[in-house]
Amino acid sequence: MMEDLAMHMMEIIMNSVKANSSLIKIFISSLSKTNETIIEIIDDGCGMDKEMLEKVTDPFTTSRTTRKVGLGVSFMKGLCESCDGTFIMKSEVGKGTYLKATIRKDHIDAPPLGDIGELIMISIQSNENIDYELVYIDDYNEFAFKSKTIKEELSGISLLEPEILLWIKEYINQEIRKERS
Amino acid sequence: MKSLEDLKKMREQALKKVDMRSGDKDYRVVVGMATCGIAAGARPVLNALVQETANNDYNCIVTQTGCIGLCVQEPIVEVFDKDNNKTTYVKVDPDKALRILKEHVGNGKIVEEYTIDSVK
Ligand SMILES: Nc1ncnc2c1ncn2[C@@H]1O[C@H](COP(=O)(O)OP(=O)(O)OP(=O)(O)O)[C@@H](O)[C@H]1O
Secondary structure, eight states, X not given: OXXXXXXXXXXXXXXXXXXXXXXXXXXXEEETTTTEEEEEEEEOSOOOOHHHHHHHTSTTOOSOSSOSOOOHHHHHXXXXXXXXXXXXXXXXXXXXXXXXXXXETTOTTOOOOOOHHHHHHXXXXXXXXXXXXXXXXXXXXXXXXXXXXXXXXXTTSOTTSHHHHHHHHHHHHHHHHTTTO | OOOTTHHHHHHHHHHHHHHHHTSSOSEEEEEEOSHHHHHTTHHHHHHHHHHHHXXXXXXXXXXXXXXXXXXXXXXXXXXXXXXXXXXXXXXXXXXXXXXXXXXXXIHSOOOGGGBHHHHX
């Protein structure tokens, strides 16, 4: 169902968006040396209290009424556990939420990373007023992206212009794949 | 090769368009992207919409939102006009999405056969 890590991250980022964040930081590192893919997602949204945080990794928790079962967080946790990885989520009401997920790169069930450029594009499409920061590291490339820089460069033009969205997606994918080809 | 230098040019082009159109976009196209929608194929629909809007310069923005609450009908595309009237299209695929852009956003004609009321 969730065929790649980018889609798992999408679910997590959508939670950060719903939590009224103004800055969402995404860190992705995937190195052969450590045989580990690390994903961190940090927001400055409304946060959760202890009770909610405990419940949130339980697949039967959601604060929404449109569907009974919350999926995003518990799916990701389940994935990490089934790929010899770790899962940590910390949160503080009024401050924000921190999530760190790791999986063993060569685990047979480890999903592919997926389309990171598209992930950032879709995130911006959910709310262009949020600033998104991406840091990406693999064996060949190191790349940092800030939507704020783009916004300043474009001063006055919306990131939601379709040409801009496509540019962002393709630019990110170009930069994170640069040294491999 | 794309570089940050491109942005200046893109900005100028975008400003020109805004001048020509005088003001806001006529339509807002929203794709439901929750887990259920993604599994049902919302990603290709969203990508097709962004690509086609850029290529043909349709007068709309394309955004996405989480669950719209009608999982069995996903992927869902909502089209809002300038007065915020909403049309809900269900079980959309990339081809249907392109027809919606062309007829609804391009010509102001709702594609009745894809709307939630007809599909039911
Ligand atoms: N970053 C966050 N900040 C604040 N609250 C959060 C955050 N992440 C999750 N939550 C809370 O935990 C709940 C459960 O999240 P989860 O992703 O498991 O399910 P959901 O968002 O309700 O549904 P789904 O993600 O499946 O569409 C959310 O509804 C929200 O109340």
